[in-house]
Amino acid sequence: IEEVLPQKEEQRKDVKPYDVMLMVPVPQTAVGSVLDGLNVSRGYGYVEGDDRRQLEITTSSVDVWHILEFDYSRLPKQSIGQFHEGDAYVVKWKYMVCTTVGHRQKTEPVRVAGKEKCAYFFWQGRHSTVSEKGTSALMTVELDEERGAQVQVLQGKEPPCFLQCFNGGMIVHSGRREEEEENTQSEWRLYCVRGEVPVEGNLLEVATHCSSLRSRTSMILLNVNKAIIYLWHGCKAQPHTKEVGRTVANRIKEQCPLEAGLHSSSKVTIHECDEGSEPLGFWDALGRRDRKAYDCMLQDPGKFNFTPRLFSLSSSSGDSSATEYMYPSRFPSVVNSMPFLQ
Numbered sequence: 001i002e003e004v005l006p007q008k009e010e011q012r013k014d015v016k017p018y019d020v021m022l023m024v025p026v027p028q029t030a031v032g033s034v035l036d037g038l039n040v041s042r043g044y045g046y047v048e049g050d051d052r053r054q055l056e057i058t059t060s061s062v063d064v065w066h067i068l069e070f071d072y073s074r075l076p077k078q079s080i081g082q083f084h085e086g087d088a089y090v091v092k093w094k095y096m097v098c099t100t101v102g103h104r105q106k107t108e109p110v111r112v113a114g115k116e117k118c119a120y121f122f123w124q125g126r127h128s129t130v131s132e133k134g135t136s137a138l139m140t141v142e143l144d145e146e147r148g149a150q151v152q153v154l155q156g157k158e159p160p161c162f163l164q165c166f167n168g169g170m171i172v173h174s175g176r177r178e179e180e181e182e183n184t185q186s187e188w189r190l191y192c193v194r195g196e197v198p199v200e201g202n203l204l205e206v207a208t209h210c211s212s213l214r215s216r217t218s219m220i221l222l223n224v225n226k227a228i229i230y231l232w233h234g235c236k237a238q239p240h241t242k243e244v245g246r247t248v249a250n251r252i253k254e255q256c257p258l259e260a261g262l263h264s265s266s267k268v269t270i271h272e273c274d275e276g277s278e279p280l281g282f283w284d285a286l287g288r289r290d291r292k293a294y295d296c297m298l299q300d301p302g303k304f305n306f307t308p309r310l311f312s313l314s315s316s317s318g319d320s321s322a323t324e325y326m327y328p329s330r331f332p333s334v335v336n337s338m339p340f341l342q
Contacts, residue, residue, distance in 0.1 A: 038050075044059070075089075158202075215295065228268070
C-alpha cells in the first residue's frame with residue numbers, strides 16, 4: 001500500500017489543468033440532420049443540395065407506431081404527437097424535396113421538380129425498458145418498406161427535423177400508454193414548455209407541484225375536468241418562449257388529446273398569466289403559494305439572456321479535457337433557456 005500511494009501522487013502531479021479559456025468560445029456549428037445523403041437542416045424550408053441548387057423541404061405525412069415488448073400498434077391520427085416517457089415509438093416521416101428557382105434572385109420561388117423521401121425515427125423514452133428500446137430498432141427495420149433513413153432519437157435529444165413533424169403538438173406524458181386510465185385520474189396536469197420556435201414546440205409533463213415551476217420558461221397547467229389551461233410565463237421567460245407556449249396551448253385546444261385526459265367534446269379555454277400575478281385558480285392545483293419551493297427569480301435583477309452550457313470534464317488519459325454537450329435543437333440566434341432535461 002505504501003508503494004502504491006506515492007505512485008498515485010506522481011500521477012496527480014502529471015495531470016495538467018485544463019485551460020478554461022478554451023471553453024469560452026461558443027461553437028458555431030450548424031444544426032441539421034443528414035438523411036439519405038442530404039442535409040435536411042431543421043426539416044422544413046430551404047436547404048442547399050450538393051450541387052448548390054436550392055431545395056425546399058415540406059412534410060407530406062407522419063405516421064406513428066407504439067412499440068410493445070414484442071409487438072407494435074399503429075396510433076390513430078388524433079394520437080399522433082402524444083408520447084409517454086415510459087414507452088418507445090416509431091415515427092415515419094414522409095417529406096418532399098423540391099428543386100426551386102428564383103429564391104436567390106429574391107423573387108417568389110417556383111418549385112420545378114420534386115421527389116418524395118421517407119425517414120424512420122425510433123424514439124425511446126427515458127424510462128422505456130431495454131427490451132422495448134431493442135424492439136423499436138428491430139421494428140423500424142421491419143416497417144421500413146421504402147428503405148429510407150433510420151434514426152435513433154432519445155427523449156430530450158430530439159433533432160429539429162423530428163420535432164417539426166408535429167407542428168407544435170408534441171407532448172411527452174409521464175408513465176406509460178397502457179397506464180392511461182391511472183394517469184388521467186388526477187384533475188390537474190402540469191407541463192413544461194420546450195423548443196425555440198413554434199413549429200418545434202413541445203411539452204414535457206412534470207410533477208404538479210410548486211417545485212416544478214421555472215422562472216426562465218413557460219408552463220401549462222391543465223385542469224382536465226373543467227378543460228381549463230393556465231398558460232403561465234416565468235418572469236425571465238424569453239419572448240420567443242412565450243410564443244411557443246401560446247402555440248402548444250392552442251394545439252391542445254384544437255386536438256383535445258385523450259392522453260391528456262381530454263375528449264373531442266371538451267371546450268378548452270386558455271387563461272394566460274405571468275409569474276407574480278397568478279389567479280387564485282392557479283394555486284388550487286399547486287397547493288399553497290410557496291415561492292421558495294422553486295428557484296423564483298422575481299426579486300433577481302438579472303436579465304438571464306444567456307443559454308446554459310454543459311461540459312463533461314475528464315482527466316482519465318492523463319490530460320485534462322472538456323467536451324461540450326450540444327442541444328440538438330438549439331437555435332443559435334435566440335436564447336435557449338432550458339436546453340437539457342433536469
